[in-house]
Amino acid sequence: MSYVKPKKHLGQHFLTDQHVARSIAETLRISEPTKVLEIGPGTGVLTQYLLENELIDLKVIEIDGESVEYLQKEFSALHKRIFFQDFLTTDIPQLYGSETFSVIGNFPYNISSQIFFKILENKHQIPCVCGMLQKEVAERLASKPGKKTYGILSVLLQAYYDVEYLFTVPPTVFNPPPKVNSAVIRVTRNATQQLECNETLFKTVIKTAFNQRRKTMRNSLKGIITVSSPIVTESIFDKRPEQLSVNEFVTLTNLIEPYIQSQH
Ligand code: SAH
Numbered sequence: 001m002s003y004v005k006p007k008k009h010l011g012q013h014f015l016t017d018q019h020v021a022r023s024i025a026e027t028l029r030i031s032e033p034t035k036v037l038e039i040g041p042g043t044g045v046l047t048q049y050l051l052e053n054e055l056i057d058l059k060v061i062e063i064d065g066e067s068v069e070y071l072q073k074e075f076s077a078l079h080k081r082i083f084f085q086d087f088l089t090t091d092i093p094q095l096y097g098s099e100t101f102s103v104i105g106n107f108p109y110n111i112s113s114q115i116f117f118k119i120l121e122n123k124h125q126i127p128c129v130c131g132m133l134q135k136e137v138a139e140r141l142a143s144k145p146g147k148k149t150y151g152i153l154s155v156l157l158q159a160y161y162d163v164e165y166l167f168t169v170p171p172t173v174f175n176p177p178p179k180v181n182s183a184v185i186r187v188t189r190n191a192t193q194q195l196e197c198n199e200t201l202f203k204t205v206i207k208t209a210f211n212q213r214r215k216t217m218r219n220s221l222k223g224i225i226t227v228s229s230p231i232v233t234e235s236i237f238d239k240r241p242e243q244l245s246v247n248e249f250v251t252l253t254n255l256i257e258p259y260i261q262s263q264h
Contacts (some may be wrong), residue, residue: 004043004066006176011108012064015045017173025049027130027166027186028104030056035096039087039105039115039131042067044075046106051077059095061087088114092122102128109134109178116141116153119187123160129187138165138183150242152210156203159195159246161187197253201260205253209241216240217252225259 006012015021025046028036033055041047041060050058061083062068068084083095088111103126107115112133119126136149141157142165143149157163164186171177195202204224212220218237225232236244236252244252 004064004070007064010064011040011110012042012067013106013109013174013176013178014042015106015173016175018045020169020173021045022049023167024106024130024132024184025053025104027184028056028102028128033057035059035099035101037061037095037101037103039103040108041071041082042106044071046104047071047075047078050104051075059083059101061085061090063087088118092125096125098125100125100127102126102130104130106132109137109180112137113153116157120156120160123189127189129161130184132169132182132184134178135168135181135183138185141185141187145243145245147242151213152206155206155244155246155249157187159202159249160190160192162190163187195250197250198257201257202249202253205256206241206249209244213241217244221256224261225256226261 035057038060041062050056059081063086140149142163143154166184169182209220218232
């Protein structure tokens with residue numbers, strides 16, 4: 001077997017523990033034929049277990065040419081289903097049309113937030129995402145209101161997905177070991193098709209609020225609503241963003257919409 005030398009700039013930390021690899025592959029809980037996309041297969045430690053499952057119709061996207069060559073040699077069953085490209089610039093309809101597919105991976109940690117923003121853009125065709133990422137980011141994605149870890153991606157993701165923190169993985173099971181702990185999460189689409197508010201404004205409100213997370217909503221939203229707005233006397237404006245649930249952000253978005261300054 002040849003060997004792929006891990007490249008730091010691609011976030012390559014290859015899993016060396018077969019037991020952990022199998023546990024991650026099993027988090028998808030497949031019970032019927034399912035299309036699955038693996039992001040960053042590397043040398044295929046997760047891929048081998050995904051291929052074992054006959055219900056899984058697998059495609060993989062890998063940015064590293066050396067890993068792609070390795071996969072082509074070692075996994076003949078993957079023939080033509082290996083895409084040598086960057087997930088972040090991948091045209092999803094070209095891979096899947098409008099069909100649904102689930103996502104799995106031991107994700108490249110340097111781009112894990114961007115991966116989830118891209119998943120959100122394509123949420124209507126992605127029912128489930130399972131994978132490993134830095135523990136700190138996993139905690140943020142799963143965080144509930146009232147915690148320090150609650151932030152932009154917690155609210156945006158939880159608006160459309162249920163997030164489960166499954167288990168923690170130590171640096172010792174990787175080559176090379178990352179500097180941080182890792183964690184595996186499962187992210188499952190909830191019943192919300194559309195939020196009951198202007199979704200673009202919802203995103204603006206969340207970003208504006210968390211960029212000044214110590215301020216009350218009254219102060220941080222000053223820049224986007226007209227000063228004379230009568231609504232800012234309501235008590236929800238006394239809160240800071242980390243105290244607001246997804247539903248409260250929806251309520252807030254509806255409250256301020258009539259008072260938005262024209263450039264927003
Ligand atoms: N799944 C393997 C590798 C994990 S390391 C294992 O568990 O051992 C992360 C992998 O993501 C690397 O193989 C890296 O080359 C790949 N990668 C990094 N950036 C990527 C991107 N933008 N698109 C697709 N793959 C990427």
